[in-house]
Structure formats: structure tokens, C-alpha cells
Amino acid sequence: MLPLPYTPATLARVANHIDQVQEAIGCQLLLENPSTYLIFPESTMSETSFIADLVRRTGCGLLLDINNVFVSAINHSFAAPDYLADFPLEHVREIHLAGHSQQADDEGELLLIDSHDCPVTDAVWKLFNVIISQCGPIPTLVEWDSDLPDWAGLKAEANAAQAIIDRHVQGFMPGKSHAA
Numbered sequence: 001m002l003p004l005p006y007t008p009a010t011l012a013r014v015a016n017h018i019d020q021v022q023e024a025i026g027c028q029l030l031l032e033n034p035s036t037y038l039i040f041p042e043s044t045m046s047e048t049s050f051i052a053d054l055v056r057r058t059g060c061g062l063l064l065d066i067n068n069v070f071v072s073a074i075n076h077s078f079a080a081p082d083y084l085a086d087f088p089l090e091h092v093r094e095i096h097l098a099g100h101s102q103q104a105d106d107e108g109e110l111l112l113i114d115s116h117d118c119p120v121t122d123a124v125w126k127l128f129n130v131i132i133s134q135c136g137p138i139p140t141l142v143e144w145d146s147d148l149p150d151w152a153g154l155k156a157e158a159n160a161a162q163a164i165i166d167r168h169v170q171g172f173m174p175g176k177s178h179a180a
Contacts (some may be wrong), residue, residue: 011045
């Protein structure tokens with residue numbers, strides 16, 4: 001999960017590696033959008049364009065990490081809904097949700113870290129709700145890697161995700177985009 005400059009050369013290299021992996025494992029790879037903490041000045045395309053081009057070139061699927069979108073949006077001062085509007089949602093095969101921690105960067109500005117050690121925030125739940133309303137039910141995982149709560153806390157997170165999915169599954173017609 002090291003950061004990459006979004007350039008044609010990087011795109012070609014990553015696409016080649018995805019092709020190699022998919023050929024070796026004999027199935028579709030799911031590529032996850034990263035949480036980012038810096039932007040390369042030499043990037044010539046947006047992250048969403050880079051990801052969409054990878055999907056077109058390789059046929060890979062996508063794992064949409066909504067917390068990563070939120071973390072990057074705060075860290076780089078862009079709107080998470082705008083990022084998601086540009087994301088190739090039709091290729092998403094799995095969703096991840098997680099918590100994040102807050103720190104300060106060298107200038108004292110807010111810096112979010114994709115830490116997986118606390119509950120999913122309200123802002124991430126709202127983004128998840130929008131995506132599920134547009135895409136329908138997608139397999140979803142709540143990631144929690146450290147500072148684990150008791151079983152009731154973990155179950156509450158899973159139940160919250162399921163409640164959002166259940167709210168949108170009735171009347172959802174695959175292939176039809178729904179308003180958020």
C-alpha cells in the first residue's frame with residue numbers, strides 16, 4: 001500500500017503486475033483504493049481515473065474501502081462524494097468499512113490515519129449508505145485490527161452495516177442506478 005504517482009508509466013507497470021497475478025491465480029483480483037497521506041506532484045491523472053484505467057486494461061474488480069476514501073478526502077481537502085461520483089462503482093465487488101484515528105501533521109493540521117482500531121464514524125456510515133443506495137447489496141466487511149472491543153461492540157458494527165444493506169435491498173433493481 002505504498003503511494004504511487006498516477007502517471008501513464010505507473011499505470012502500465014501496475015496493469016502488468018495485475019495481469020501477472022490474475023494469470024497466476026486464475027481468477028479476478030480485487031484492487032483496493034488506498035488511503036493516502038501525500039500526493040505526488042508528477043501525477044498526471046486523478047486516482048479515480050487511474051483506477052478506472054486499471055479496470056479497463058486488466059479486467060480486475062474493485063474493493064471499495066470507504067474509510068480510505070474519507071481519510072484521503074480529509075487529508076487532501078477534497079469532497080468524498082465527488083471522489084465516489086467519479087469512482088467506477090459498477091466494478092465494485094466488495095466494500096470495506098473501518099475506523100480511523102486523528103493526528104496532527106508537521107504544520108499542526110488534522111491528519112487522519114486509517115488505523116482500524118475504533119468504530120466506523122458517522123461520516124463513513126453516511127457514505128456507505130449512499131453507495132448501497134446506488135449499487136445495491138455488495139459484500140461488506142468491517143475491518144478492526146487492534147484495540148478490539150468486546151463481542152457486542154463488533155456485532156453492533158456488523159449489524160449497522162447489515163441494517164443499511166437491508167434498508168436498500170427491497171425494491172433494488174440490479175443494473176439500475178438509484179438516487180442517493
